[in-house]
Amino acid sequence: MNVFKLQTSRHLFLVTMAVAALVTTAQSQEVDTSDWDCEFCPFESGYRADYQLGVTNVSDDAAYLGDANGYSEEGNYANVDGAGSYSSDGHQLRWLVKDLGLDSRYAELAGNRQGKLDYSVSYREIPRTQFFGSETIFQQSTSDTLSLPANWVRAANTAGMSELNTGLAVRDIDSDRSILQIGGRYKLTNRISFSADYRRQEQQGVDIAGGSYFFQASQLAKPIDYVTDSADFDIRYTTDNGFLSVAWYFSDFESDTAGTNWENPFTSAPGSEFATLAQAPGNNFNQVSLLGGYNFSSTRTSVAFSVTAGRMTQNRAFLPYTSNANVVVSPLPRLSLDGEVDTSNLAFSITTRAIKKARIKLEYRYDERDNGTLQDVWSGVIAEAFVTAATTNIPYSFERSRLGLSADYDLFDTVRVSGGYERKQIDRDFQEVAEQTEDNGWGRVRWSPNGAVQIDIKGGASRRDIDSYNEVFAATLGQNPLLRKYNLAFRYRTFGELTFVAAFPESPVTFTLNGLFADDSYTRSIMGLTSGEELGFTGDLSWALGGKSSLYLTGGFENIDSEQFGSELFAREDWRASNNDEFITVGGGVRIREIGGKFDFQLDYTHSEGTSEIDLVSNVSGQSQFPDLESTLEYLRAQISYRHSDRLELVANLRYQSFLAKNWALEGVGPDTILSVLSLGAQPYDEDTLIFGLGFKYSIGGQQ
Amino acid sequence: MNLQLPGRIAIVLSLGVFFSPYIEAQSADDTTSDIEYSRKGADTCIACHDDADTLAIFQTKHALPSDPLGPFGHGQLQCEACHGPGGDHSPRVRRGEERPPIISFGPDDVTSVSERNEMCLNCHNDGIGFSWNHGPHDVDEIACADCHVSHAPRDAVMQTSTQPEVCFGCHQLQRSETLKAFSHPFFEGNMDCNGCHSSHGDTVATTLARQTVNETCYECHAEKRGPxxxxxxxxxxxxxxxxxxxxxxxxxxxxxxxxxxxxxxxxxxxxxxxxxxxxxxxxxxxxxxxxxxxxxxxxxxxxxxxxxxxxxxxx
Incomplete structure (x- = not known):
């Protein structure tokens, strides 16, 4: 190969391309395209669609493995999928349907017209299955009331509940979320565009909630019926070098009920048999934004800013302190919260490549949450029987800012060095720390000895300081004065990252390796979290075996350690707990296309394994090593398709999945295992399913 | 750092004003060159590049002849709108001589990432272009084509069910995390990375879709918003x-x-x-x-x- 000729050719080409990039817009007017008839261009016209129909059999019920994918119950499912388009002069319409026969169905219609209008409508359902086979004695008598069976005999603890076994009924913990989206963008002129996007999310079903009577509690299958409407509107003015946009975001949340009434299965004082758990209150959020950006193309400098102001409000009528008419309690200070939180955000960023071989970025960000909700003194009733000491509500506010400067410099053709500094500050109200700062510095070296290999090493440190930890304020909350909450504590962090990429153009193999570590030291904390450490590696190898086959392997390892101290005697630290989370995942797969010109084959396998260890040592109560918390997921998927013709394809797929969890918090915990908690008896997952599907894909329209 | 909001705005604006003269004082090289385009536009290209993957672009909105702003609109530069002038690339070459390259957007593309991205940003400057330079993907020299396949009738990174796999190609630790026992429904194809992240970059930390972490979470979990x-x-x-x-x-x-x-x-x-x-x-x-x-x-x-x-x- 004539290296000189190639180099020269590349340089000439690069210069040509650089100029072309700068003047492309103008060129469209200058180039004579009168002979560019595009007579061989297969422009789309009319319909084109692929339909997929089939049937899938699922071997077993599986709450975890069927969560969100619609295959949660044993049985047969109809598979209806498809995608298509319609094109006419000036108008293109595209549609997609997926899993229509499942509870995880999705449909989308999108179109555009002559570069003037883009629009889309979509609908998605996401079934959430948390637990199957959980049991409850509560019967949902109305949409907001959970009652006990008629013959229920109350007792002081679960062991004494004589009607428990006869009263239990299976209640799966599941819910459905649906999301409707309608949006569009209209170009009024070449400069001005308007966009709108509306979404409606509905969530219905049951969730687990603890219903407390102070000394006893019941796990409830709490009904939920939520609706969230949200919308974005944006009007934008764009020039060749910049844009300015005014936007409005609106979100409104409503819950069908104000609270869930439930009947206490434990022995209760007369009149205190029913309690109410507040549902999430209806609330809304409005936010207006002014966004802008400008590119100084001559100096390769870009500036961007955003200024937003928002308001969250919530004014749902309060529930009474208690439903027990026998309790004498002062009236509510007001009948609803009239809660109001103002948010403001300011961001500014300037990036320049004006200096040869360098890139400099300066950014500033400010966020404020100003909770203007009025404070009042509230009585409060516990266990629907006892009036508590008066308490004042605390409306938390904070201001947060971040100033950062970073730079990259191409030291040599093959080496880039980067560095950055960042200062963060958070000021808070009504918390132990009023002012907190964090200084963060980092450096990075990227070495690209050739176009095929790249090594990236980054390292840095950050130091979080506080003005003072207000122990007097902490004492008013009943806290041990030696405790330092981890988000308010002094912290010194070191961190590093390594990335290695090898992708040789001549070689069919691509390899990537990532590694990271972070070490947190809360050296001034005697109690609370005192240290944390994270170490992670991932690797990825892909291998193109000729033009029609490929193979990939992936792997990952992550280890997270932390240590914390506490005091059983409410004095100096007298116990220590260490948490260790480990996670390993390996996977691989092959793709083989056009076997014998007719068959495609695909195989994917994933194995992931999580282990959490907790060790605890107390000078007061002794030493414990809890059984490991474990989870193991296996996933094997094979698919083979046979291309009968250009339009017809037969597809068969087989999936084996298993998920096994060991979780001492649930293992062996039946409804009456805990004397003071009537539980739902949900057990750790132990599921495996075989999913077999058969179907065909048929294409119509288009140019075959 | 005890400044109130007006003070902070003043600092930011001052920095902007400080930088402006310097920025404006710079001038670009006044380069001129004869740029040769192909003789017949797309017809020239299709004479060689007639495989199904390439021609699939005609199923996308990039190839609508009725879109006056699109590459195939009247008077536009067709394939060369994105791939650059093909006047040197398209003619016959002598035996043994290497064909002058064109912007291919492929792994063996000899043009720089910024030049490739410039071709996309020339048109996609409505928002994306002005935030791109402020995001981490630009810093890491990610090419638009590293994530997008503009010839595909349905670009994988634009589909919720397939987008995470595209992102996980680089963000491997995140892929590993999503396989943990408790995660959002990425694996099931019901959620994509853009649900929370603004991948084209913006002025928000960690390129979130909304202004803060909490506002991003409230998009789906509004019941936790309060106050x-x-x-x-x-x-x-x-x-x-x-x-x-x-x-x-x-x-x-x-x-x-x-x-x-x-x-x-x-x-x-x-x-x-x-x-x-x-x-x-x-x-x-x-x-x-x-x-x-x-x-x-x-x-x-x-x-x-x-x-x-x-x-x-x-x-």
Missing amino acids: FLWEHAPVSEDCGLCHSPHGSNHPGMLTRRAPLLCQSCHSQAGHPSIAYQDDGLASGTSSQFLLGQACLNCHSQSHGSNHPSGSKLLR
Whole structure:
């Protein structure tokens, strides 16, 4: 190969391309395209669609493995999928349907017209299955009331509940979320565009909630019926070098009920048999934004800013302190919260490549949450029987800012060095720390000895300081004065990252390796979290075996350690707990296309394994090593398709999945295992399913 | 750093003003060159590049002849609008001579990433172009074509069900995290990365879709937004203080298991400060502070309560 000729050719080409990039817009007017008839261009016209129909059999019920994918119950499912388009002069319409026969169905219609209008409508359902086979004695008598069976005999603890076994009924913990989206963008002129996007999310079903009577509690299958409407509107003015946009975001949340009434299965004082758990209150959020950006193309400098102001409000009528008419309690200070939180955000960023071989970025960000909700003194009733000491509500506010400067410099053709500094500050109200700062510095070296290999090493440190930890304020909350909450504590962090990429153009193999570590030291904390450490590696190898086959392997390892101290005697630290989370995942797969010109084959396998260890040592109560918390997921998927013709394809797929969890918090915990908690008896997952599907894909329209 | 908002704005604007003269004082090289385009536009290209993957672009909105602003609109540059002038690339070459390259957007493309991206940003400057230069993908020299396949009738990164796999090609640790026992439904294809992240870059930290972490989470979890009568301070500040949004070994994507997570901040005399031992498991005394939902057996309103008697987040 004539290296000189190639180099020269590349340089000439690069210069040509650089100029072309700068003047492309103008060129469209200058180039004579009168002979560019595009007579061989297969422009789309009319319909084109692929339909997929089939049937899938699922071997077993599986709450975890069927969560969100619609295959949660044993049985047969109809598979209806498809995608298509319609094109006419000036108008293109595209549609997609997926899993229509499942509870995880999705449909989308999108179109555009002559570069003037883009629009889309979509609908998605996401079934959430948390637990199957959980049991409850509560019967949902109305949409907001959970009652006990008629013959229920109350007792002081679960062991004494004589009607428990006869009263239990299976209640799966599941819910459905649906999301409707309608949006569009209209170009009024070449400069001005308007966009709108509306979404409606509905969530219905049951969730687990603890219903407390102070000394006893019941796990409830709490009904939920939520609706969230949200919308974005944006009007934008764009020039060749910049844009300015005014936007409005609106979100409104409503819950069908104000609270869930439930009947206490434990022995209760007369009149205190029913309690109410507040549902999430209806609330809304409005936010207006002014966004802008400008590119100084001559100096390769870009500036961007955003200024937003928002308001969250919530004014749902309060529930009474208690439903027990026998309790004498002062009236509510007001009948609803009239809660109001103002948010403001300011961001500014300037990036320049004006200096040869360098890139400099300066950014500033400010966020404020100003909770203007009025404070009042509230009585409060516990266990629907006892009036508590008066308490004042605390409306938390904070201001947060971040100033950062970073730079990259191409030291040599093959080496880039980067560095950055960042200062963060958070000021808070009504918390132990009023002012907190964090200084963060980092450096990075990227070495690209050739176009095929790249090594990236980054390292840095950050130091979080506080003005003072207000122990007097902490004492008013009943806290041990030696405790330092981890988000308010002094912290010194070191961190590093390594990335290695090898992708040789001549070689069919691509390899990537990532590694990271972070070490947190809360050296001034005697109690609370005192240290944390994270170490992670991932690797990825892909291998193109000729033009029609490929193979990939992936792997990952992550280890997270932390240590914390506490005091059983409410004095100096007298116990220590260490948490260790480990996670390993390996996977691989092959793709083989056009076997014998007719068959495609695909195989994917994933194995992931999580282990959490907790060790605890107390000078007061002794030493414990809890059984490991474990989870193991296996996933094997094979698919083979046979291309009968250009339009017809037969597809068969087989999936084996298993998920096994060991979780001492649930293992062996039946409804009456805990004397003071009537539980739902949900057990750790132990599921495996075989999913077999058969179907065909048929294409119509288009140019075959 | 005790400045109030107006002071902060003043600093920012001052910096902008400070930089402006310097920026404006620079001038680009006044380069001129004869740029040769192909003789017949797309017809020239299709004479060689007639494979199905290439021609699939005619099923996309990039190839609408009725779109006056699109590459195939009247008077536009067709293939060369994106791939650059093909006047040198398209003619016959002598035997043994290498064909002059064109912007291919492929792995063996000899043009720089910024030049390739410039070709996209020439048209996609409505928002994307002005935020791109401020995001981490630009810093890391990610090419648009590293994520987007503009010839595909349905670009994988634009589809919710396939987008995560595209992102995970580089963000491998995040892929690994989503396979943990408790995660968002990425694996099932019901959620994409853009649900939370603004991948084209913006002025928000970690390129979130909304202004803050919490505002991003509230997009789907608006029931936790409040404001509540009884707030839980860290909840109002940052969901990430207790949750690992990409996945966790622990239910609810919590960073650690209750009660120890709660005891990191709650040390009051009585049950919050007790070191709960393994004799409290189901095989022993079955502690209500360890089993089931641990602290949440009673304090189920950990995200905030609007019940007048809910100051302890019990109801």
